[in-house]
Amino acid sequence: MAGLKLDRVHAAFGINGVDLSVGEDELLVVLGPSGAGKTTLLRVVAGLLPVASGTVHIGDRDVTRLRPGLRNVSMVFQSYALFPHLTVADNIAFGLIVKDVPKAEARERTAKAAATIGCEHLLDRKPFQLSGGERQRVALARALVREPDVFLLDEPMSNLDLELRVETRAEIKALHRRVGGTMVHVTHDQTEALVMGDRIAVMRDGLLEQLGTPEKIWNEPATTFVARFVGSPAMNLLPGDGPVRPPDLFPEPAWLIGFRPEAVVLGQAGDPLGSVTRVDVVGEDSYVYLSVGEHSVVARVPTAQRPHAGAAIRVGVRRPSVHLFDAATGRRT
Amino acid sequence: MKKLLLPYLIGLVALVFLPFGVTFALAFTEYDLINPPVWLGTGNFAELWGDGIFRTALKNSLVFAAIAVPLRLILALALALLLHRRAFLGGTGTTVAALPAAIPEIAYGLLWLWLFNPLYGPINQFLAGSDGLTVFGRTPPGWLTLPNDARAGIIIMSVFTMGEMFVILVAARRALPGDAYELAAIEDATGWDIFRRVTLPLMAAPVGLLLVRDTILSLQLSFTPALVVTNGGPPPYATTYLSLFVYRNAFEYLRYGYAAAATVIMLLLTVAAVAVQWRLLSSRRL
Numbered sequence: 297m298a299g300l301k302l303d304r305v306h307a308a309f310g311i312n313g314v315d316l317s318v319g320e321d322e323l324l325v326v327l328g329p330s331g332a333g334k335t336t337l338l339r340v341v342a343g344l345l346p347v348a349s350g351t352v353h354i355g356d357r358d359v360t361r362l363r364p365g366l367r368n369v370s371m372v373f374q375s376y377a378l379f380p381h382l383t384v385a386d387n388i389a390f391g392l393i394v395k396d397v398p399k400a401e402a403r404e405r406t407a408k409a410a411a412t413i414g415c416e417h418l419l420d421r422k423p424f425q426l427s428g429g430e431r432q433r434v435a436l437a438r439a440l441v442r443e444p445d446v447f448l449l450d451e452p453m454s455n456l457d458l459e460l461r462v463e464t465r466a467e468i469k470a471l472h473r474r475v476g477g478t479m480v481h482v483t484h485d486q487t488e489a490l491v492m493g494d495r496i497a498v499m500r501d502g503l504l505e506q507l508g509t510p511e512k513i514w515n516e517p518a519t520t521f522v523a524r525f526v527g528s529p530a531m532n533l534l535p536g537d538g539p540v541r542p543p544d545l546f547p548e549p550a551w552l553i554g555f556r557p558e559a560v561v562l563g564q565a566g567d568p569l570g571s572v573t574r575v576d577v578v579g580e581d582s583y584v585y586l587s588v589g590e591h592s593v594v595a596r597v598p599t600a601q602r603p604h605a606g607a608a609i610r611v612g613v614r615r616p617s618v619h620l621f622d623a624a625t626g627r628r629t
Numbered sequence: 630m631k632k633l634l635l636p637y638l639i640g641l642v643a644l645v646f647l648p649f650g651v652t653f654a655l656a657f658t659e660y661d662l663i664n665p666p667v668w669l670g671t672g673n674f675a676e677l678w679g680d681g682i683f684r685t686a687l688k689n690s691l692v693f694a695a696i697a698v699p700l701r702l703i704l705a706l707a708l709a710l711l712l713h714r715r716a717f718l719g720g721t722g723t724t725v726a727a728l729p730a731a732i733p734e735i736a737y738g739l740l741w742l743w744l745f746n747p748l749y750g751p752i753n754q755f756l757a758g759s760d761g762l763t764v765f766g767r768t769p770p771g772w773l774t775l776p777n778d779a780r781a782g783i784i785i786m787s788v789f790t791m792g793e794m795f796v797i798l799v800a801a802r803r804a805l806p807g808d809a810y811e812l813a814a815i816e817d818a819t820g821w822d823i824f825r826r827v828t829l830p831l832m833a834a835p836v837g838l839l840l841v842r843d844t845i846l847s848l849q850l851s852f853t854p855a856l857v858v859t860n861g862g863p864p865p866y867a868t869t870y871l872s873l874f875v876y877r878n879a880f881e882y883l884r885y886g887y888a889a890a891a892t893v894i895m896l897l898l899t900v901a902a903v904a905v906q907w908r909l910l911s912s913r914r915l
Contacts, residue, residue: 342811343815344814344815364811364817366817377811379826390826442816
């Protein structure tokens with residue numbers, strides 16, 4: 297197994313100098329909004345898009361100018377890209393067949409990959425007879441069968457319903473633990489990223505915004521962008537000298553104070569007064585949208601303790617749960 | 630809603646079913662447009678069976694279909710795969726490939742009459758060297774004078790009018806999903822493998838449909854060229870196809886019954902060919 301290293305990679309469609317290295321048994325999740333360049337990055341690694349400058353290494357091989365077929369990577373597409381005219385077995389074996397692997401060996405490896413994924417009972421079916429989840433498994437088995445150095449997964453769960461998605465992300469993580477290898481998983485779903493990733497690379501406008509473990513991304517977001525992109529509802533960001541700030545924090549107008557909705561304290565004497573504009577009940581928890589002066593704050597409170605819309609209530613936050621950012625650069629200070 | 634189908638239904642009955650019924654009935658009669666039809670039973674079919682000209686026409690039509698249909702399809706598919714990308718000169722290429730199909734058949738035939746001319750036609754001028762022989766040392770083809778060369782000529786004429794098939798196949802190729810090809814690239818499939826294992830199976834439906842349709846049309850395709858360019862010759866009947874045979878009998882010899890019987894045979898042949906292809910295609914269905 298190998299590992300993957302990108303060195304100052306520039307490419308068309310908005311990859312503007314990405315440095316990234318993924319360990320040989322690591323599952324890296326690339327997270328970002330639409331248009332951030334996540335899928336483009338994956339296609340650059342696969343060799344489907346040419347690199348304008350910089351280098352791509354898989355293990356110690358420089359694959360920057362290598363055609364996709366020689367890179368020993370495999371890819372699971374968002375659409376799964378299964379061939380409708382082939383059975384599941386032939387779909388899985390496609391890469392082996394075109395590489396002229398002997399038939400008996402191809403059959404054996406196909407059966408093994410199918411067993412690993414748990415789709416051995418589907419081998420004789422055609423893709424149109426499969427459910428979305430089953431198709432996704434077949435696409436995974438096909439990615440597995442060639443034992444590639446790098447697995448690339450391009451939003452493979454975006455076509456699944458929520459329940460199946462929750463199940464599948466655990467399965468893919470477990471699969472990765474079993475088979476090892478370098479895996480790069482692209483998603484725009486922050487929960488998926490937090491649950492699955494050994495590390496998360498947050499992308500924005502073709503650049504890496506932050507690279508770190510899920511804990512690090514959650515607890516120490518490097519920029520206001522990461523802070524607001526990860527977490528739902530998004531983190532509150534207020535001016536350093538604004539109304540809502542920890543009482544023991546010296547106000548500094550060049551700062552932005554960030555705090556998650558969970559950290560908002562409601563109804564404590566001494567805090568500034570705000571008014572409730574809207575309350576969304578989401579099961580156990582409720583999201584309370586408040587306006588404090590000219591600023592908006594979102595709080596997450598247990599539904600039983602939610603205030604009513606229109607009520608006036610004191611809004612505050614305490615020292616340990618705030619993040620400070622430089623207002624000019626958006627970077628963590 | 631059902632009322633909206635009425636005009637179509639009337640058209641279908643008046644222009645398709647009625648003529649078909651009349652033709653079918655006439656096939657069992659002798660009819661010359663002047664005297665009332667005379668019932669012959671299966672007499673026309675018996676006469677066709679023994680008619681050497683009919684047999685020649687039948688053979689000519691079958692050979693033509695067996696060669697021209699696959700050739701047209703292969704050329705249309707090859708050009709579609711070559712020109713489906715929006716690239717430099719791609720638009721020009723597409724226009725050039727599609728254009729011959731847009732020329733009126735008679736004009737197209739007259740054009741080839743000139744192209745095929747053995748003395749001053751550009752094809753033979755191109756083929757013949759200064760000694761009047763081709764590079765293989767034989768005389769250039771006698772497109773209008775030798776039976777086999779004339780049959781080849783009619784096939785060549787028909788091949789270049791595959792423009793409509795080409796346009797359909799370009800559209801079909803453009804509709805194929807890009808990720809299938811990206812996957813093939815990642816799995817390192819080579820050009821031939823990509824064609825055989827990706828492109829062709831994914832385009833099987835439109836290609837199969839065009840094959841069936843072109844087979845149906847093939848009995849008519851040869852009509853205008855044979856009439857305009859070779860006039861059914863070289864003598865006696867080298868390029869007399871079923872369609873021309875029917876035309877001659879009906880409109881030149883005024884033997885409507887006899888022509889109708891030949892038409893019925895033509896129809897049965899078409900149905901048989903389509904049935905065979907349909908079965909072959911269905912057995913390979915998804």
